[in-house]
Each structure stands twice: as C-alpha cells, then as structure tokens.
Amino acid sequence: MKPILALNAFDMNDVDVLGGALERQLRRRAKLFGAASVLFYDRPLEIVRGEGCWLYDADGAAYLDAYNNVPSVGHAHPHVVEAAARQLSQLNVHNRYLHHGILDYAERLLGTLPASLSNISFTCTGSESNDLALRLASSFTGGEGVIVTEAAYHGNTALVTETSPTSFKKGGPPPRVRVIPAPDSYRVSPELLSETFAGNVAAAIADLSNSGIRFSALLIDSIFSSDGIFADPPGFLRAAADVVRSAQGLVIADEVQPGFGRTGASLWGFQRHGVTPDIVTMGKPMGNGYPIGAVATRPEILDAFCARYGYFNTYAGSPVAAAVGQAVLDVIEREQLMDNAERVGAYLKQRLSDLSVRHRHIADVRGAGFYIGVELVDPLDGLPAPDLAATIINQLRHRRVLIGAAGRSGSVLKIRPPLCFSTVNADQLVAALDEALAAAC
C-alpha cells in the first residue's frame, strides 16, 4: 500500500524545475529536516497569515482553506488568541498545583460526554491521547489485541504507529494488531454495512483468540477519515460495539478527527452512531492549534492503569491549555458552528453531488457536516483513481483552493474546512472543482 500522504507530497526530485527563491527555500528545508520533511503540493505553498477560512501566501494571494481542521474555529480567531495571550501573561505551569481553570474546563468537557466517562486526563497531542488510551485498555482488560481499520491513522508514538497501517512504508502492524476493512459505504450496501463491519470485528476477535492473543480494544475513528470518510448510515457502528462488549473488550473512540462539532449534528462523532465508548480520545481541533489533547474514561479503567503506572504530562492541563480549550468551546457555541457545519456541510455535499451528474469520475459524495469525501474512479472500469485525485488537488491549489486526499488508495478528495466555512465559500470550492475536473478529465 502506497502511503496516502505521498500522493499529495512534493517530490524533492522536482526541485530544479521550480528555481529561484522557492527552490532555495526548499533546499534549505530539506537540509534541516532531512528525510522526514514532507510538503504538500507539486508547488509547495509558503503561507504567512491566516484569518477565518483564508490563508495568505508570501505574495499576499488568498487561498480558500477547505483542508485544515486543526484551526477549527477559524485561523487566528481573536477570542482564542486573546484567551491564550491573557493566560500566558499570567501563569503557564504544570498541574501539580491547584488551578480553577483546568477544573472548570474538565467539568465543561466531561459535561458533553456520556455520564459514565467521568474521569479525564489531559495530554498535549492526539498521539499522546491514543497512546495512553491503548495502555488504559490493556491494563483494564489484560489483553494486547487491538483492532483497527485498514487505512487508519491514529498518531505517531511507537505504540500508536503500530495501530496506524498508513504509517508503514514497509511491512505493517504486528500480529497483535488486526487490520479489518473499513465500512466502505460506497462498495457495501447500506442494509449490509453494519452487519458486515460487525462481522469483520467478530472475525478479528476470533482470529486473535486463535493466535493466543487476548483482545483488548477496537480503536476507531467514527468518521473513518483516512480510510476514505464513511459516515452513513448513522448507527452502523452499534453492532460492532456490541460485538466488542460481548468479547469483554473496550471501544476506544478516537475523536481527534470527528470531535468538537465537525460532523455537525453532534459534538462527538460516536454520538451519531448511538454508541457509548469506554474511552474517548481528543486532540487536533481542541486548542485551535495550541497543543492540547485529552483522554476521558470510566474511573475503574483509569484505576487499573494507575495501580501499575504513574502518569504525568508536564505541559498538559496547564492554565493556558484550559483557557484556550474554553475559548474554542465558547466560539463553537457563540458562533453556532455545529449548526453551521451541519447546514453548510449539507449544502456543500448537495452541490458536490450535483457535480457528479456532469463529471462521471465522481463516483460518490459522502460524509457528515464538514467532513466530506468525494470518491474519484475511472468511469470505464470503476476502479479508484488516485492519480486523478492528486491532479485535482494540485489543480485546486493552483486555483487557490486547498483540499487533501484520503482513502486506502488515495482516491478520495478530503474536504474538511474550518467550521466557519460559509455557503459562499462552498460555492467557491465547487466552482473551482468543476473547473479542475473539466481541465483534468
């Protein structure tokens, strides 16, 4: 499997073609960051400023951002900036001292979750959250077996990389991690989706058991972001969750992608499916770019872990993290961004579906709220069209609209704008995509 990121990554072998200041900057960066350096697009962007749903390059050109879900309430949102600046000027220290800020924030966050999840541990990143979550599950269940979907990405620590098939350039996850097909709503009919997915989970649990590996958890991103974005029908995850419970396993909802209102109707992705997870992990949009993560769980699960290990995270749960986190929730509420994601997301999805009438390469438009996938195929044979997806993404970049790729083969256009994206922005995106498809096909 070709890593998804590579499909939209700049290839340093092409650096000569660019010339000038851009070439010099790319060479400088490659020297400093070495083999780990990855940049988007065939002509990388130098971004110097952001505001709302817009990013600006060094020449002042404006790019419509339909990609970035971390600055979720909008780039450089003044309420968040002010909250950070104010708290930074007062106190930013670890949480082995009392501070009302982090208690208020913890209460507010837990208030949005099922009552059973009454303990929270703060981290700095979604990766740290999933790393801790996997260990909580393991301590509680006594098992090491984890089930993930085949193109999942859950983060970058050693443990979490093992549960992220897309991070492997060679080989794949170890035997204790079982990889199952994503609930592909384009290729499996809605009536069979829930049953098929639950069946795959059950088969993986049986397979672990046959290998003498005790089952611990299903680790799942309920919007299946890197698998290609599968959202419907709502509720299809319930049967799989039931299978997990009947095998004494835990459900870990990785809310790093679908959380904080992105899917529109609910604050958390798992709520669309009527599932109550045992552990919920948070990251990316939580601090609008300030590094914050968290893990919420039941007290008995945290107890099992803490009986064996201490856990402390220096930067996490600081007064600044709390102030920023609160400000993000404030903006989501005040600006009714969930409602916006639901309403404008539905409008955008409809307009993208309309495009498919004229563009036969669009096989499917799907998603929830502001997490939308557009599946591109070759109309002659129906096979995924990852090269076309890469072409379209770069065409859009040259038309100053930013999106990304997802899916096992990278054939799905990933549209995931800041939550303040408007219907006007949606029209701009659709017009640019219309042109790009006409030019490319």
Place this chain on the structure above:
Amino acid sequence: MKPILALNAFDMNDVDVLGGALERQLRRRAKLFGAASVLFYDRPLEIVRGEGCWLYDADGAAYLDAYNNVPSVGHAHPHVVEAAARQLSQLNVHNRYLHHGILDYAERLLGTLPASLSNISFTCTGSESNDLALRLASSFTGGEGVIVTEAAYHGNTALVTETSPTSFKKGGPPPRVRVIPAPDSYRVSPELLSETFAGNVAAAIADLSNSGIRFSALLIDSIFSSDGIFADPPGFLRAAADVVRSAQGLVIADEVQPGFGRTGASLWGFQRHGVTPDIVTMGKPMGNGYPIGAVATRPEILDAFCARYGYFNTYAGSPVAAAVGQAVLDVIEREQLMDNAERVGAYLKQRLSDLSVRHRHIADVRGAGFYIGVELVDPLDGLPAPDLAATIINQLRHRRVLIGAAGRSGSVLKIRPPLCFSTVNADQLVAALDEALAAAC
C-alpha cells in the same frame, strides 16, 4: 522502589483535615481527574499568577520558585508572551506548508549543536522526543536493547515509560531495557566514577548480548536529575560513550532536564562531558511552557527510520512553536541567563555547602549551574533520609519557598529554579532551608 513523586504528593486520605474551600476544591479535582491526580505538598497550593521567579497564590501570597525548570526564563516572561501572542494572531498551522520561522529556528538550534547533528524533527513534548529517538536508534542499529539508569525518568509514552524505572509502581522495565546504577558521585570516589559507570554500561551490553538482545542505545540525562543529580567530575561520561560506540550502539542525550543553559557553562548538558551524542532530545524549557520538543540527529539515522515509517506531528514545528522557541533563546542570550546560572548557581551551591557545617543531615551538595542536589542522610548511620527530605520540602512550602525531591529513595532535595534566580533569591532560599532544618532535626 517507592515512586519518587509519591514522597512529595498530597495524600487524599488527609483531605478531611484541610476543610473549607481547599477541601472542596481537592474533592472536585479528585472526582474529575481520578486516580491520575497528583498534587504537590501536604497542603496543596493554588497558584494563580507567576512573574520571574515568583509564584502567587489565590490570597496574593508570594512563593519563591526554586523548583520549576519549564518556565525556564521566568514565569510569564513578556518577550515570550509577546512573541506567542503576535504569532498566534497571524498564523498557527502545521508544517506541510513552507514557513521561514521554523527554518530560522531550526538553523539557530542546530547551530548550537555538534555539526554532525544536522537534521532536526520537531515534536510537542520531551516524551514524544524520546519516543522518536528510541525508534531512530532502533531503526539504525537493528537493536532493541536500551540502557538507562535506575531512577531515570524519560517521559510518559508506552515506549518511553519502559525506559523510565521511576514510572513503575509495580514491576519494572522489560528485559530489553537494562537498568544500571547512576554515577553516584557521593558514594563513588571521583577517580573511579567514570570507570565504574563505563563498566556498568559494558556489563549491561554484555548482559543484553548474552540474552540474545541486540544493543541499540544508552539513553541518558547527563545531569541525572531524577537519579539524584550527579554532575561531577565533568567528562565522566566520555568513557561510557566510548563503550557504547565500540559496541555499535548510539548515545541518546536526553536534554529535557539539563538543556537550554540550565547547567550554566554550556547550553547543553552533554557538552560538560565532552561527549558528542548520536541523538539529542529536547523538551521542557524549550518553549517556557508552550509545548515544544525536538530531536536532532545525523541524517543517516533519520534516513534509516524514514525508510520504514512516515513521521508527522500536527502541532509541531508550527509558526507559533518557532516564534516562542526563538523568544526563549533571545532571552537566554540577552539576559545572559547561562552566565547567571553558572554564577548564582555556584554561589548557591557554596552557601548550601556552608549550611552542612551546622546541619549534619546534609551529606552532600552537588550539581551544575541551576541544577543542585542536597543529599540528606541520617547522621547516625549515613543512610538516606527520604522522610526528612519530604518534611523539609513541606516546611519550605510553608515558608513560601518551593523545591522538590529526587534520588532513588527521594532523599535528595532538588533545587532547580528559573534561570533568572538572583543571589538575593539564593539567600532567601538558604535562610528558609536553614530554619526548616533547625525545626525538623
């Protein structure tokens, strides 16, 4: 081994004694954070504001901070706050777009390191840095065997916890992690220290080999902070590094504690020892509280890892991380904080040594710059006195001076103030410690 932290942690069983608003806040916190909640001191502090080397509680009382090394250039330093606020208001996004800020910062940081370490990867925390470093070493050497000191703490991810003996409440590191005695300069004579430590490293490598485990790396904090602070004689690490190299292993310098000028004479702790590490990891003081970490290494080491895995860290290497990191380096230079750490650190160490004449429980005063350890023993039998250390730390807290504990048994007072600590502050600390020792012994 009793976890070190527990020695200075508030015990929730004592909550009834406190009463009033403090008791209510503690119960509220325990309910939210559960078993993972840890607070310092027998009467936890509610800190609401910080400035320079001072912290202020909810009643406005000032506490002299001789503990916190994360807000390293001083609490709420205006230059750092302004840099963060300015950049937050402009752009805070991942580094798959070009941004001059992170390139400038990367160049400045690499300019302080040995020329061989020419690649840098940014992370958000010291834990993420050490997690990545261990995997870099493993990819490059093909080995999994790691050597750490017996009371080391290197962070909180699954992989890094395995190399942190102090994080285990039950059991200990897995067989691939070998735990060796710290270079205890109090109990081993200076002439033998280098040879003894190198001998322990060699024995651990042989032991790994006998167990069929290929050696990968020595992971070392060159100030041995949680082991009890062992700094002298400078250069004692060289022999151990030579042993590691002759066994085709790598030296990972964990600079999360000694880095960024804390030890006074050099920016990096390993420089005191004349050692060139293969990998250097950074964290805590890097952003004065803003979550930043980094890993610097040789290109061929990063290449080996990147041939197998992709690595991306969403929040890391952002324009804000760069601006904050630059501001911290600015302050270290402009306010000559390394010189201050060396000069005032030496003064403080001398004054603490003078105290030992009157207080026979002080067995040893040691350290470098602003990382100072005061070893407390029972004068009758010379055995470590962890209970006395806990008493003194709490006595000082009631005298409004904040320090911590270190060492295998927690018998070492850990003194590690922000780098702006003055000789006046040093006198205040020594006077309070003098009183506390008189009262306790």
